[in-house]
Amino acid sequence: MIAAEGKRVHNGDGEQWILRLYVAGQTPKCLTAFANLKKICEEHLAGQYRIEIIDLLVHPELAKGDQILALPTLVRKLPEPVKKIIGDLSNTEKVLVGLDIRPFK
Amino acid sequence: MGVTGRAKRGKTEGPILKKCSTGIKGLDEITGGGLPQGRPTLVCGGTGCGKTLLAMEFLLRGALNYGEPGVFMSFEEKPDELVQNYASLGFDLEGLVAQHRLVLEYVYIERSEIEETGEYDLEALFIRLGHAIDSIGAKRVVLDTVEALFSGFSNESILRAELRRLFRFLKSKGVTAIITGEQGERTLTRYGLEEYVADCVIFLNHTVSDQIATRHLRIIKYRGSSHGTNEYPFLIDQQGFSVMPITSLGLDHPAFTERISTGIPRLDTMLGGEGYFRGSSILVSGTAGTGKSSMAAHFVDGACSRGERCLYFAFEESQNQIIRNMRSIGIDLEQWVKKGLLRFHNTRPSLYGLEMHLVALHKEVERFDPAVVVVDPISNLVTAAAPKEVKAMLSRLIDYLKLKRITAFCTDLTSAGGGILEQTEVGVSSLMDAWLLLQNIEGSGERNRGLYILKARGIAHSNQIREFFLTDRGIALRDVYVGPGGVLTGTARIAQEARDAAASTLHRQEIERKQRELERKKKTVDAQIIALKTEYELEREELQQAVAQERLRDDVVMKESMEMARARQADAVPTTAGGKQGRGGRKR
Numbered sequence: 198m199i200a201a202e203g204k205r206v207h208n209g210d211g212e213q214w215i216l217r218l219y220v221a222g223q224t225p226k227c228l229t230a231f232a233n234l235k236k237i238c239e240e241h242l243a244g245q246y247r248i249e250i251i252d253l254l255v256h257p258e259l260a261k262g263d264q265i266l267a268l269p270t271l272v273r274k275l276p277e278p279v280k281k282i283i284g285d286l287s288n289t290e291k292v293l294v295g296l297d298i299r300p301f302k
Numbered sequence: 303m304g305v306t307g308r309a310k311r312g313k314t315e316g317p318i319l320k321k322c323s324t325g326i327k328g329l330d331e332i333t334g335g336g337l338p339q340g341r342p343t344l345v346c347g348g349t350g351c352g353k354t355l356l357a358m359e360f361l362l363r364g365a366l367n368y369g370e371p372g373v374f375m376s377f378e379e380k381p382d383e384l385v386q387n388y389a390s391l392g393f394d395l396e397g398l399v400a401q402h403r404l405v406l407e408y409v410y411i412e413r414s415e416i417e418e419t420g421e422y423d424l425e426a427l428f429i430r431l432g433h434a435i436d437s438i439g440a441k442r443v444v445l446d447t448v449e450a451l452f453s454g455f456s457n458e459s460i461l462r463a464e465l466r467r468l469f470r471f472l473k474s475k476g477v478t479a480i481i482t483g484e485q486g487e488r489t490l491t492r493y494g495l496e497e498y499v500a501d502c503v504i505f506l507n508h509t510v511s512d513q514i515a516t517r518h519l520r521i522i523k524y525r526g527s528s529h530g531t532n533e534y535p536f537l538i539d540q541q542g543f544s545v546m547p548i549t550s551l552g553l554d555h556p557a558f559t560e561r562i563s564t565g566i567p568r569l570d571t572m573l574g575g576e577g578y579f580r581g582s583s584i585l586v587s588g589t590a591g592t593g594k595s596s597m598a599a600h601f602v603d604g605a606c607s608r609g610e611r612c613l614y615f616a617f618e619e620s621q622n623q624i625i626r627n628m629r630s631i632g633i634d635l636e637q638w639v640k641k642g643l644l645r646f647h648n649t650r651p652s653l654y655g656l657e658m659h660l661v662a663l664h665k666e667v668e669r670f671d672p673a674v675v676v677v678d679p680i681s682n683l684v685t686a687a688a689p690k691e692v693k694a695m696l697s698r699l700i701d702y703l704k705l706k707r708i709t710a711f712c713t714d715l716t717s718a719g720g721g722i723l724e725q726t727e728v729g730v731s732s733l734m735d736a737w738l739l740l741q742n743i744e745g746s747g748e749r750n751r752g753l754y755i756l757k758a759r760g761i762a763h764s765n766q767i768r769e770f771f772l773t774d775r776g777i778a779l780r781d782v783y784v785g786p787g788g789v790l791t792g793t794a795r796i797a798q799e800a801r802d803a804a805a806s807t808l809h810r811q812e813i814e815r816k817q818r819e820l821e822r823k824k825k826t827v828d829a830q831i832i833a834l835k836t837e838y839e840l841e842r843e844e845l846q847q848a849v850a851q852e853r854l855r856d857d858v859v860m861k862e863s864m865e866m867a868r869a870r871q872a873d874a875v876p877t878t879a880g881g882k883q884g885r886g887g888r889k890r
Binding site for chain 2: 221226229233253254258268281288292
């Protein structure tokens with residue numbers, strides 16, 4: 198399974214994964230989510246991802262575009278289709294499934 | 303005691319609950335001014351009952367009439383769908399959005415696209431809502447319907463906590479909010495939103511009976527305010543939402559002492575000589591063909607002749623048909639139509655629901671501003687709804703008309719053969735101030751029309767049953783003969799009249815005969831008196847003669863005795879005294 202992902206990574210040009218994390222200020226949940234995301238990406242997508250952090254307290258108007266309701270929300274902008282994962286990303290297994298990094302067993 | 307009293311007074315005099323006018327016809331009346339300002343209100347009901355429309359109209363009226371911008375957060379319909387839907391009601395949503403008087407915030411939730419992992423909250427929803435409110439300085443907010451969140455997120459405990467926070471958030475923002483909720487099976491809303499929104503709950507429902515749909519609105523709860531508790535019918539038409547309060551008008555309408563003619567002089571006489579009270583409600587009931595419409599036409603004709611405006615709601619006949627028919631009894635209604643004094647409004651009762659009729663009536667009355675309104679017949683409205691609702695509707699109509707100083711003239715068709723004439727089809731008689739009963743009086747092979755004033759509040763009215771004719775010069779009232787066999791009308795009455803005439807001739811003759819006899823008797827008596835007198839005269843003469851003879855003889859006797867005494871020369875006899883004495887003694 199990881200091999201399959203690895204193949205995709207090799208075909209890419211280094212930034213195949215664009216992940217956008219919506220937060221509202223530095224709340225514990227948001228900080229946890231960011232730390233978890235970072236860890237997962239480093240483990241599974243090293244070198245092929247970019248994380249964008251959007252703080253809705255600074256840019257509230259941006260919530261509309263991605264239809265964000267819950268925080269924190271992780272949006273997989275690329276590769277398509279767009280996927281959303283809400284929560285502090287503490288369940289790594291679910292995050293991997295949600296981001297399609299690892300399919301259901 | 304004193305403390306609570308002061309507290310109570312403080313409540314009413316101090317900062318009482320401010321209300322936010324919805325601008326929706328009727329709703330402000332039953333809520334006593336509108337929704338609680340700065341608080342959320344829950345509007346719940348089944349599918350298609352008009353929740354979204356109520357909410358949207360609240361926002362639009364706020365933006366258009368009260369200068370209060372609004373945010374519509376939709377969880378179901380997309381902005382372009384909303385724009386389309388409300389364009390048909392004459393609202394330009396896009397224009398309002400462009401003018402920053404309205405924000406349409408669409409929230410899209412798709413469960414399948416969301417994966418949940420770990421802790422989260424709905425802060426982004428708050429941020430979006432807060433941003434939308436702040437961007438235009440909104441005073442009104444609608445969330446339609448926030449329950450969609452329950453389908454989007456699986457963690458209900460988080461959701462419930464967040465909802466509670468949401469309502470606190472709305473309150474802290476100071477916005478007047480409407481939250482809509484779908485009706486649950488046993489609960490007001492499927493997800494128990496009523497737990498969170500505790501200030502004001504409005505329930506809408508939509509019932510269909512006899513294929514005619516009626517919408518109802520009820521205020522289940524309104525904290526800190528009195529409100530109407532009934533189910534109020536409401537309707538949605540081209541002008542949007544309108545609620546028809548039944549009792550909000552109350553019974554405090556002014557009473558007028560001015561009287562207006564019935565249009566039939568003899569009927570005026572029966573009603574204390576002056577006719578009906580202005581602004582009262584008059585009911586004319588009767589079976590088919592008893593002349594109800596003719597009575598109405600007379601009344602209209604009379605009113606128009608005085609220069610008053612009349613509005614005629616016809617539920618059975620067309621305008622031309624009424625004009626033609628009334629011409630046959632010598633009433634020309636067309637002239638009034640041409641002069642603009644009379645207006646017909648013809649509709650089939652089954653065309654639309656009852657509340658729609660009521661609104662149509664209201665609108666026509668508002669537009670035409672009449673002095674007299676005729677509803678012919680009210681019984682036909684029964685086909686549009688249940689009798690109870692018709693009664694409610696009519697009581698509202700009558701209240702409304704009374705308030706506007708309009709005299710209401712209603713006709714009511716009672717079903718023949720039931721035998722209960724003194725009962726209206728829709729049971730509205732108690733609402734009416736005057737009630738005329740028209741009746742077919744059957745007898746001797748014919749049917750004749752009878753009229754009776756069953757009641758006339760505040761009028762000393764005649765208790766007599768009158769027969770009336772529809773002549774080519776209108777309605778003509780006749781006296782009714784009440785004979786031993788019942789009421790006599792028609793030819794029976796004419797026969798009775800002839801019999802009466804004959805009887806009176808006979809009676810007159812009898813008197814004359816008696817008088818003649820008296821004369822005769824007098825003459826007889828007179829003759830007898832004369833005869834007796836003659837007899838008396840005769841007797842008297844005889845007696846006088848006898849008396850004279852006796853006297854003569856007395857003298858002769860006296861003379862003889864004196865002669866004898868003188869001749870005998872016995873003693874000196876006193877000539878006169880002795881003679882007198884002797885005569886007296888003999889007489890005695």
